[in-house]
Amino acid sequence: MILRHMLNQSTDLNRLFHALADPARRAMVERLSRGPAPVSELARPLPMSLPAAMQHLDVLEAAGLVRSEKVGRVRTCAIEPQALSQAERWINARRTEWEHRLDRLGEYLKTLESEGDGDGSDE
Amino acid sequence: MILRHMLNQSTDLNRLFHALADPARRAMVERLSRGPAPVSELARPLPMSLPAAMQHLDVLEAAGLVRSEKVGRVRTCAIEPQALSQAERWINARRTEWEHRLDRLGEYLKTLESEGDGDGSDE
DNA sequence: CCGATGGTTAGGCAATAGCTTTAGTATCAA
DNA sequence: TTGATACTAAAGCTATTGCCTAACCATCGG
Structure with a gap:
């Protein structure tokens, strides 16, 4: 079952990041983070109809x-x-x-330096 | 200018999370995290044409x-x-x-408990 | 029971996302 | 200069998103 979990992780992250990619949905999450x-109440501050807000809620639940x-x-x-912590882990x-x-890379550059190779170019 | 930064932050997060919501784009980010x-090379492992991969790259750059x-x-x-750290901060x-x-909430429940109120129900 | 409240379902519509194929434009190697 | 390589540009097609309106259903307060 842990195997299945890993296979589905990609789909999970798709849904997760997609859900967070909308300001209305993030506003809902921000509100719910406080209780x-x-x-x-979630719908009231949003500039859209109640059914539209419901659809956003469905996305968050999914x-x-x-x-x-x-x-x-x-x-x-x-x-x-x-x-949310799953997204956090990926990042x-x-x-x-x-x-x-x-x-x-830093170690490598230090090595070059101490070997006295004079090419100090970076990037 | 810091004000403008705050106003555009929502749009930034939209683009950021949207970019991360696709497995092909995350695969690119994973590859680039290693150098x-x-x-x-970014396109080769992906199951799509090169122009399609280019479009994903455009999204990542945007x-x-x-x-x-x-x-x-x-x-x-x-x-x-x-x-990425901007997304991390939001989370x-x-x-x-x-x-x-x-x-x-925990403090509150502890208060109730020490007041001897016998309703120990949870969720 | 009756109206108001809180939520849900359904259908439709414009915009966007993700992909394709085709046809380029530079560069590099020989 | 010629051919292969690496990328780019353009057009088009389908599915999904995000929104709307117009019903509908189920409480709850009288």
Whole structure:
């Protein structure tokens, strides 16, 4: 099952980053980071109809960023913290990769320097 | 100018997250995290035509994730580390928000407990 | 029961995304 | 100069996105 998890990770990240690529959806996530809220409260500040806001909410739920539960006639939405951390991990992995690379490059340049090779060009 | 920067930040994040929402583009970023590469090398592993890959590259450049320079007939691409950190900051800001909120919630629940109120129900 | 409230479904429409093929333009190597 | 290499530009096609309006359904408060 961990194998399946890895295979689907790409799709997960697609949905995740896609969900975050819209300002209305990010606004919803920002609001929910401060606590749960019903659909109408998420929709109110947005410059669009209620159904449009609902569709954004669907995208957030499909991405696993938001979970919601309906009690009576009001659906209360809450953020799903671990979803964002997957995106964070991907970004961090990239950063450590290029940082290591730059470290190695720095070492290499230092080596050249101490060998007295006079080509000091960079880039 | 810092004001203008803040106003455009939303658009920046749109482009940034949108760029990351595609597996072909993430593959390019992953490759470039390990060092610069020409266009053809970025395109080779992808299941699509070269012009298609070029279009993905354009998206990455427009998002500020990649910078490229053409010398002779080969365009060499490199990652732009600070672009990703902007996305990272947004995610981090959300996490600290909800962590603080959960901390406050924990404090509140502890208060209730020490007041001897017997409703121990959770979610 | 009745109206108002909160949400949902459905259908349609314009714009964008992602890809293709075709046809270029420079460069480099011989 | 000629052919291969590396990229670029343009046009077109399909699917998806993001939005709308117009219904509809299910509570809840009298």
